[in-house]
Amino acid sequence: MGEELRFDGRVALVTGAGGGLGKEYALLLAARGASVVVNDLGGDRAGQGKSSMAADQVVNEIRSKGGNAVANYDSVEDGDKLVQTALDNFGRIDIVINNAGILRDRSFARISDMDWDLVHRVHLRGSFMVTRAAWPHMKKQKFGRIIMTSSAAGLYGNFGQTNYSAAKLGLVGMSNTLSREGIKYNILCNTIAPMAASRLTEDIMPPDIFEKLKPDYVAPMVAYLSHEECQSTGGIYECGAGWAAKLRWQRTAGVNCLKPDQPYTAEQIRDNWDKICDFEGKVSYPASTQDSMMFMLESINEGSSEADSSPSSKGDTGGDGDDGGFNPSKAIGVEMGAKDFQYTSREAILYALGVGVSTTQPDHLKFLFELNEDFCVLPTFGVIPSFAALQNLTSVPGLESIDVTRILHGEQYLELKKPLDTSAKLTNKPMVVDIVDKKSGAVIIINANSYDENNELVIVNQNVVFLVGAGGFGGKRSSPHLKETAKAPSRAPDASLQEKTSLDQAALYRLSGDYNPLHIDPSFAAMGGFAQPILHGLCSFGFASRHVLKQYANNDVSKFKAIKVRFSKPVLPGQTIQTDMWQEGTRIHFQSKVVETGAVCISGAYVDLHGVAEQKNAAPSQPSSSGLKSEAIFSAASGMVSGAPVLVKKVNGVIQYNITSDGKVAGVWTIDLKGQGAVYVGEPKSGKADVTVTISDEDFVALASGSLKPQTAFLSGKIKVKGQIMLLQKVLPMFESFMKGKL
DSSP: OOOOOOOOOEEEEEETTSSSHHHHHHHHOOOOOTTEEOOOOOTTTTOOOOOOOOOHHHHHHHTTOOOEEEEEEGGGGGHHHHHHHHHHHHHHHOEEEOOOOOOOBBBGGGHHHHHHHHHIIIIIIHHHHHHHHHHHHHHHHHHHEEEEEEOHHHHHHHHTHHHHHHHHHHHHHHHHHHHHHHGTTEEEEEEEEOOOOOTTTTTTSSSSHHSSSSSGTTHHHHHHSSSOOOOOOOOEEEETEEEEEEEOEEEEEEOOOOOHHHHTOOHHOOOOOOOTOSSSSOOOOSSSSHHHHHHHHHHHHHHHHTOOOOOOOTTOOOOSSTTOOOOOOOTTTOBBBOOOEOOOOOHHHHHHHTTOOOOTSSSTTTHHHHHSSSSOOGGGGGSSSTHHHTGGGGGSTTOTTTTTTGGEEEEEHHHHEEEESSSSEEOOOEEEEEEEESSEEEEEEEEEEEEEETOOEEEEEEEEEEEEEEEESOSSSSSSTTOOOOOOOSOOOOOEEEEEETTTTHHGGGGOOOOOOTTTTTHHHHHTTTSOOOOHHHHHHHHHHHHHHHHHHHTGGGEEEEEEEEEEOOOOOOEEEEEEEEEEETTTEEEETTTTOOOEEEEEEEESSOOOOOOOOOOOOOOOOOOHHHHHHHHHHHHHTTHHHHHHHHEEEEEEEEETTTTEEEEEEEEESSSOOOEEEESOOSSSSEEEEEEEHHHHHHHHSSSSSSHHHHHHOOOOOOOOOOOHHHTTHHHHHHHHHHO
């Protein structure tokens, strides 16, 4: 257990705190040192009546225990009065917990205007009025924690609660927006969906369930979200009975049904309905309006790349200069002016640090120490000399008036004609080679060639940017100039590498030339809809390319030829990048994802190498289990799984075993009970494990032999389980075989 979370000096306002959940929140915060305003109108659960008794009793209980509290009996619709009570008595307001609520349940056919209005006035309008009153004080003091109270009915709907569920989901939307507006002032806002026994649910739940769902089993979650140590914002959390979980939106890959020169019809939706609703295939997890747009635009781009490349009736490039100064016909073919770029070993080393090279790695000296006999420059440093091409886009005729805040870096291609020198003076010649009409935006393709002092071509870059909202100018739908992405093979990855980025990764990488405040300034990032500054796409690009170079070229930079990527989703500094790789001759296909979220950040990517022999059946680079007693058991389990299709079908899940020795993970095994079934060394080759088990080598052998019972192992802490614990019960037949000595 770490240090106790205290609220000394903090002032909390809890609405609806006369009983149930609100009372527990008030008691817990007060016990931890907070001064608490206990608000309760004193009405019944339908919102009728008024009494000071409920709030007074809670205040008296707090004071009897040495705490500090005052009562407030106003309606939450008079939010300014509640906040003023805090200011008058304690001089500030730090925490607002919007908990007040009523029920007026009716089936939709029987609901009245009053039933609708009263519920919304208390839940939604009341939370708005209280929060709005507290907001300027929180901004001024650069601190605030706000909790909105939703419910399962709001998240999923519930019969007879149309008014209630609509108000509760409205609170989620309010919280999502406040989390973005407040972050630059250190005002964080989250939503909880508690399941607890209260006067609102006492005659709805069975008595035995009612008893187990005590309000004090929700309060710790609210306390943590209210504490200054918690830095999460914009989250939705379900909690009850001591259980807590975070929710997020999930979306299918979807289908772009719009075809060139064809009407968009309901029949196209019907014919693609299964794909539109397919959550078994590729899915995404949008967390902002920016994510929503990025995923949609990616789908549109992918769909459009398959379309007919013939010009439309409006002409190849179209545009008459009336669309905000955007005129592709003037821009295409424009040379942006030669620009010199000179670098030394210092810039090369700084770049290497920016993309994750560390002194903890075996080959670090060749990239970080200029006097090392093997000192060399990372191939992807080749994107740096031509970076100015993106920064000077508005100097191009026809592009002078574009909104640079609507530019997304969509794709990147880099080719080296020879390994980069450790220092050089280069001349870069960028040109807008084409602009493609994607309807929802314009794809601008910029080629930038870099020449050395002998006028020899050294580097070829192609930057592909997407200008949101600039489409529909009548241009062509594809371009012969575009370096295409490539789809990875459908099999499991041949190799995978993981690497955690530093919390300061973006701050370090920007010193290589990309000074966009989006990557360093929290307030600027908030204006872009991000909870914190994000990592540069080209930084993630550098991480991924290093993984390929390490896995397939032993860090030999002379083997690098070219790389192509599509940027799919941002990475946050501190997150872990996993690069999955597939070898097809001298081309290494790869995809990178964020381990913590599962979101794909780089897709359609490949690296072309010189003279690399194909690695047959390359296994993911993971901890070895060699020398562990459990290795023999897993080897035997491999044969059992291959001969037990019934077990595979019954479990239908992937289980990862982390085998420890001396308190450290010494081996990782995966039992993949999906499809054909397999047991192998390393983490899952595709996706995440459904359940992860951590157990010592000695205890695992005891478990397999039957001398240690699974229940005993779990209760004694010898086995730690994360994920779908119920899957383990389905695997018990395998353990029973262990116990009977078949292995």
